[in-house]
Amino acid sequence: MNNFGVIELASAKTTSAPGWAYVPDTGILPGSNALQPANRKRARNAPAGVTVGDLTARQEAKIRKEIEALERDGGKDISIPIPAKSGKVLMGETGAAAPGKHTPNVRKILQSQKTFSNHLDDFLAIQAQVEGGPAAVGNNRPSNASSKRPANKRDATAASTPTGSNKPTPGIQEEDVTMADADLPPVLVGQYRPPPAAHPGDNDPLLASRVPDLPSDEELRKLLAHPPLTYYETRGKWEDSYPTRVFCEVCGYWGRVRCMKCGTRVCALDCLETHREECVTRYGL
Amino acid sequence: MAGGRKSKVAAPARPQNTLVLDNGAWTLKAGLVCGGSIPEPRVIQNCIARDRSRKIYVASELDKCRDFSEIQFRRPVEKGYLVNWEAQKEIWDQELFGDKAQVKCDPSETRLMLTEQPNALPVLQTNCDQIVFEEYGFSSYYRGVGATFNAYHDLQSLFRTPKDALTAANTPAEIMLVVDSGFSHTTITPLLGGRPLHSAIRRIDIGGKFLTNYMARLISLRHFDMRNDLYIVNEMKEASCYVSADFKGDLERTWKGTRGEKREDYISGAGIVKDYVLPDFHTRHKGILREYDPAQHTKSKKLAATGHSEEDVLTLRNERFTVPELIFRPSDVGMRQPGLADAIQQSLHELPIGLWPGLLANIVVVGGSSLFDGFIQRLQKELVQLVPDDCIVRVARPADPITNTWYGAANMANHPNIEKVAVTKQEYEENGSAWIARKFSTGLLTP
Numbered sequence: 001m002n003n004f005g006v007i008e009l010a011s012a013k014t015t016s017a018p019g020w021a022y023v024p025d026t027g028i029l030p031g032s033n034a035l036q037p038a039n040r041k042r043a044r045n046a047p048a049g050v051t052v053g054d055l056t057a058r059q060e061a062k063i064r065k066e067i068e069a070l071e072r073d074g075g076k077d078i079s080i081p082i083p084a085k086s087g088k089v090l091m092g093e094t095g096a097a098a099p100g101k102h103t104p105n106v107r108k109i110l111q112s113q114k115t116f117s118n119h120l121d122d123f124l125a126i127q128a129q130v131e132g133g134p135a136a137v138g139n140n141r142p143s144n145a146s147s148k149r150p151a152n153k154r155d156a157t158a159a160s161t162p163t164g165s166n167k168p169t170p171g172i173q174e175e176d177v178t179m180a181d182a183d184l185p186p187v188l189v190g191q192y193r194p195p196p197a198a199h200p201g202d203n204d205p206l207l208a209s210r211v212p213d214l215p216s217d218e219e220l221r222k223l224l225a226h227p228p229l230t231y232y233e234t235r236g237k238w239e240d241s242y243p244t245r246v247f248c249e250v251c252g253y254w255g256r257v258r259c260m261k262c263g264t265r266v267c268a269l270d271c272l273e274t275h276r277e278e279c280v281t282r283y284g285l
Numbered sequence: 286m287a288g289g290r291k292s293k294v295a296a297p298a299r300p301q302n303t304l305v306l307d308n309g310a311w312t313l314k315a316g317l318v319c320g321g322s323i324p325e326p327r328v329i330q331n332c333i334a335r336d337r338s339r340k341i342y343v344a345s346e347l348d349k350c351r352d353f354s355e356i357q358f359r360r361p362v363e364k365g366y367l368v369n370w371e372a373q374k375e376i377w378d379q380e381l382f383g384d385k386a387q388v389k390c391d392p393s394e395t396r397l398m399l400t401e402q403p404n405a406l407p408v409l410q411t412n413c414d415q416i417v418f419e420e421y422g423f424s425s426y427y428r429g430v431g432a433t434f435n436a437y438h439d440l441q442s443l444f445r446t447p448k449d450a451l452t453a454a455n456t457p458a459e460i461m462l463v464v465d466s467g468f469s470h471t472t473i474t475p476l477l478g479g480r481p482l483h484s485a486i487r488r489i490d491i492g493g494k495f496l497t498n499y500m501a502r503l504i505s506l507r508h509f510d511m512r513n514d515l516y517i518v519n520e521m522k523e524a525s526c527y528v529s530a531d532f533k534g535d536l537e538r539t540w541k542g543t544r545g546e547k548r549e550d551y552i553s554g555a556g557i558v559k560d561y562v563l564p565d566f567h568t569r570h571k572g573i574l575r576e577y578d579p580a581q582h583t584k585s586k587k588l589a590a591t592g593h594s595e596e597d598v599l600t601l602r603n604e605r606f607t608v609p610e611l612i613f614r615p616s617d618v619g620m621r622q623p624g625l626a627d628a629i630q631q632s633l634h635e636l637p638i639g640l641w642p643g644l645l646a647n648i649v650v651v652g653g654s655s656l657f658d659g660f661i662q663r664l665q666k667e668l669v670q671l672v673p674d675d676c677i678v679r680v681a682r683p684a685d686p687i688t689n690t691w692y693g694a695a696n697m698a699n700h701p702n703i704e705k706v707a708v709t710k711q712e713y714e715e716n717g718s719a720w721i722a723r724k725f726s727t728g729l730l731t732p
Binding site: 063064066067069070071072073079080081082083102103105106109110111112113114115116119120122123209210211212213214215219220223224225226227228229230231233234235236237238239242244245247249250251252253254267268269270 | 333334335341343357358359360363364366368369370371372374375403404405406407408409412415416419420472477480482483484485486487488489490494495498499502503506507536539540541542543544602603604607614616617618619620621622623627628631636637638639640641642675726727
């Protein structure tokens, strides 16, 4: 996705020195760039020399590949055919349609071999088209009002409240809704029982508990009327607030040592030796 | 929209039976609610499987399967959403409408209540609606976000809130926050009166599938290759994994040390290490988790054992808690997503602060991945650290988090609310699928 699919090779500098070293474990690892493109300006302006704490392009590609593998269902691509069913289903059919006969819609759906990611791509393409720019296809778009509107099925009745601003968009449909809601019961019923009797300590500032006021009825209605977000908008946003933890790739303990050759983290000499056997077969001496 | 609200008047009488179907990625939960009685749902694996000898099993036929090694699955539900109807129809036909189906119903006299994950793609929703009406011909239908059905429970008794005798359980619960940690992902849905607050729904793409794959990878690196035996790994995960309350400490205790002599905790197992005896599908069909016995693992014993012992034993050390840890720290594998507690906080930040106390005091965790020991304790602990001091954080897990959504939906089937949201076949034929999609996404209009 990023860099138009061109993967930068690690520089020769890292491969030249064999052995191992303790590395200072400061700084936040940028993680996998390709999943959510990082700020390109920041990457450009970063000091060039300190590559020790950063992941190489090779490592990032590795992480990305590993996560993709983890998200897959089943070990490899498998295609299990539907068992031959000639007589069985036709006889047991109770539905309205005649057995074996589908409406055109149903036939199209049943024959579709699209996967979820195909559907998702389609959806993003439609969305980008509606918004009139290819820029909106990215995973991590800023949440503005227009991108809240999935392409093909939203109606203004449900969809005219953006999250950011609480001002309703002026429009006929919006008025319709508010008028319909005008004399309805409140969304949240307040208290069930009367508050306890007054107590002399009630006004003591030390004892006072501050409970934020419930939002107004209008505000709640607006929240409830909010249209569903799209698939990517609901994904939790990554915040660089904590340093990422790194683990030994051999035994799973903290990754305190880095292999000088390939950058893999290991915990100590024991695991490093295990790792180097593999490292040598892969990258040579 | 205009004609939608009142057109119910002329509609035929509501069907007596409701087929409640929680169509999950791993299992589907189905049961027929007749009148007021709620039966126990059938929990069926939602898959078509092929074993090593290339025999194919559809859904509940899997019970007859004797050899789960290298078994492969095809699932109609992908990433939580119903995608492949070819496979799903085959499973439904067999389990719900076939001759031998245990939950048997006649669609033309039945209402269908179907759950879905939030934020589905519109095209998939439309596909689903079309199949339900055009292929099966259900007389009435409601498709709702799975998490919302959890509001139709007596929430306060789950939290053991002391209450006056007078206040009966009022459903749907006024305010709650549902965390649904399933096979495909983990979602966070704040509910107000049984309706989702869409702007605050959040998702982490980590669920049971991801954890199983991760565990398979760890074991394949450290022991032997099990990447094709995900079914067995999943059983192992369910039996052995727990969410650590003290991750650093547990990791320290399971570390073998640098070079040379092993650390004492490593040798003794420190109460964390367990042995898992793998099934061989001849004498043993289920794996067994047992306490780690250091005496069994000395070199001489091992040599002696290879002669006669038939057991394949895996020693699980930090795999037991680093695997579920991913739900709380996806960044441990380099995934750029927040942990569960952080995601809940992000969800709360979308909402006015006045709702926070209510949501935080009523967090319900459902879904199969919440069954790990220590899950709710850990979530509670992390949340308390994140939210304002004044907020009480209560996290509860119902007795059976897997069927809780189904029971909630069954309760809703007997609740007057369902009449407001369900759509009849007649309405579908008159108004089309786009109208239905809009009606379902609006949900309950007013409380």
